[in-house]
Amino acid sequence: xxxxxxxxxxxxxxxxxxxxxxxxxxxxxxxxxxxxxxxxxxxxxxxxxxxxxxxxxxxxxxxxxxxxxxxxxxxxxxxxxxxxxxxxxxxxxxxxxxxxxxxxxxxxxxxxxxxxxxxxxxxxxxxxxxxxxxxxxxxxxxxxxxxxxxxxxxxxxxxxxxxxxxxxxxxxxxxxxxxxxxxxxxxxxxxxxxxxxxxxxxxxxxxxxxxxxxxxxxxxxxxxxxxxxxxxxxxxxxxxxxxxx
Numbered sequence: 001x002x003x004x005x006x007x008x009x010x011x012x013x014x015x016x017x018x019x020x021x022x023x024x025x026x027x028x029x030x031x032x033x034x035x036x037x038x039x040x041x042x043x044x045x046x047x048x049x050x051x052x053x054x055x056x057x058x059x060x061x062x063x064x065x066x067x068x069x070x071x072x073x074x075x076x077x078x079x080x081x082x083x084x085x086x087x088x089x090x091x092x093x094x095x096x097x098x099x100x101x102x103x104x105x106x107x108x109x110x111x112x113x114x115x116x117x118x119x120x121x122x123x124x125x126x127x128x129x130x131x132x133x134x135x136x137x138x139x140x141x142x143x144x145x146x147x148x149x150x151x152x153x154x155x156x157x158x159x160x161x162x163x164x165x166x167x168x169x170x171x172x173x174x175x176x177x178x179x180x181x182x183x184x185x186x187x188x189x190x191x192x193x194x195x196x197x198x199x200x201x202x203x204x205x206x207x208x209x210x211x212x213x214x215x216x217x218x219x220x221x222x223x224x225x226x227x228x229x230x231x232x233x234x235x236x237x238x239x240x241x242x243x244x245x
Contacts (some may be wrong), residue, residue: 011073037137054118057105083128
């Protein structure tokens with residue numbers, strides 16, 4: 001049984017002193033000030049003096065090691081004790097070999113597959129608690145925002161499709177009434193009208209629906225519809241009466 005440590009760094013590898021200082025200020029305010037989180041790099045130390053983490057590279061595995069607390073790419077912040085693992089050093093090395101195959105460097109993603117996600121999975125396999133929530137909270141929030149935006153865009157696209165379909169059905173129905181002919185599968189083909197005319201009709205329909213209309217032209221078809229419905233209701237009654245006799 002041996003202890004498992006988590007090493008945490010401020011991410012200051014942007015290549016710009018201004019950006020790096022901004023990140024340090026963000027971490028100071030959101031982590032040190034209110035305990036919410038920040039922009040951090042993490043690595044796990046178990047058995048020995050090296051820490052293990054994950055990062056981007058074009059080829060090969062993204063899993064790498066370096067002396068604990070001495071990653072030159074970032075600014076060291078603190079060390080946390082995550083717990084103790086019951087696994088042997090042989091088993092830990094086997095886990096690291098497996099993770100090296102699974103975590104390719106070109107699969108790195110800032111929001112969904114970063115160093116903190118790797119450390120979470122490594123800790124899970126070691127049988128110790130995962131990282132504190134504040135370590136990767138900004139990435140998780142960003143990933144959630146992306147997913148919400150994607151779902152919203154899909155719903156808007158779906159709603160638009162349904163509106164267009166409904167407008168076509170409504171137009172065919174009203175066209176059948178205006179022509180005094182029933183709408184059937186045989187005569188309700190969209191080829192009867194051009195898409196441009198349908199679009200103009202739907203636009204006029206929406207515009208007309210914005211306010212009550214007093215046009216006698218619109219009132220006429222409504223009366224005609226009532227008359228046709230009354231006639232259609234009477235015909236089956238007469239037929240049924242005749243059959244019953």
